[in-house]
Amino acid sequence: MTDRLTIATxxxxxxxxxxxxxxxxxxEQAPDVLCLQETKCPDANFPEAAFRKLGYPHIAINGQKGYHGVATISRRPLANIEKRGFCDKGDARHIAVDVAFSDSPLRVHNFYVPAGGDEPDAAINPKFGHKLDFMAEMKAWLNGAETERPAVLVGDLNVAPYEHDVWSHKALLKIVSHTPVETELLEAIRSHGGWIDAMRxxxxxxxxxxTWWSYRARDWAAADKGRRLDHVWVSPPLADRLKAMRVLRAARGWDKPSxxxxxxxxFEE
Structure with a gap:
């Protein structure tokens, strides 16, 4: 019997x-697993009851007041919950869980990488330095045992790595999220671990x-000056089970949108 699993980020x-x-x-979409980032909510105030009412009783949270925060909610049981810290900051930016899929557990990493501020120079912008340090720790960790098993890495990685992941490669080369130091480091994380870019x-x-359009645009859809900041990566053992991907662009136009x-x-087995 075929097992079909949908994961949304x-x-x-x-x-x-x-x-x-x-x-x-x-x-409307009924994903089996929903990974949220920038929840901006301490664990005690997370609206668990609303998700349970919708049929998602399995909830793993790593939150903090006012900033950051990630949460993974699921219709399937979650096991081996891990909240990894980065850069000794105490920020809530990662949570990993195991989800039952076919005959083996599927590891799901949910990330919210620091945005990095406005100036792409670590010497004068500590936020940019933090982003690079955070990504360096990701590169050191997310390989070997982490990619030798079925695994998915999703989230807002705050980097648009490729030329056509931004509305203008030339205009954004010196803009945080598309600078060469960031795009090369993100690609190094992905390739070092053997991760596969599911979206591409x-x-x-x-x-x-x-996947992202600024609030600053008067008409975001008409201007269409977007960036791909959100990603789905899969480990090599999972590659053949990846069957489809889509960006729900319409949600950017909903009432009071993100x-x-x-x-x-x-994914199908």
Whole structure:
């Protein structure tokens, strides 16, 4: 019997503020697992009851007041929950869980990488230095045993790595999220661990692919000055089970939206 698993990732930019559109997304798309970033909510205040009511009783949270925060909610049981710290900051930026899939557990990493501030120079912008240090720790960890098993890495990685992951490669080369030092480091994390870019498996490199559109644009859809900041990576043992991917662009236009759109990946065994 075929097992089909859908995993969605979405930077929600405050889970309590945007709970109505999260509920709308769940009712329309019904992913098996939903990974949220930038929940901006301490664990005690996370709206667990709302998710349980929607049929998602399994919830793993790593939150903090007002900033950052990640949460993985699921219709399937979650096991081996891990909250990894980075750069000795105490920030809530990662949570990993095992989800039952076919005959083996599937490791799901949920990340929210630091944005890095506005100036792409670590010497004068500590936020950018923090981002690079955070990514260096990711590179040192996310290989070997982490990629020798079925695993998915999702989240807002805050880097648009390829030329057509941004609306203008030339205009954004000196803009944080698309500078060469960031794009090369993200690619090093991915390639060092053997991770496969699930989104680009379905969208050719020469085609534009975005998941984020700034709030600053008067008409975000017409301007379409997007970036692909949200990602889905799969480990080599899972590659053949990856069957589909899509960005739900329409969600960027919902009432009181996040500036990110959800990404949905489908796996079958």
């Amino acid at each position: 979405w930077n929600i930019n405050s889970v309590r503020l945007r709970l109505p559109i999260v509920e709308k997304f769940i009712l 498996r379905f969208v050719p490199m020469e085609e534009k692919l975005y 500036d990110h759109a959800p990404v949905i990946a489908v």
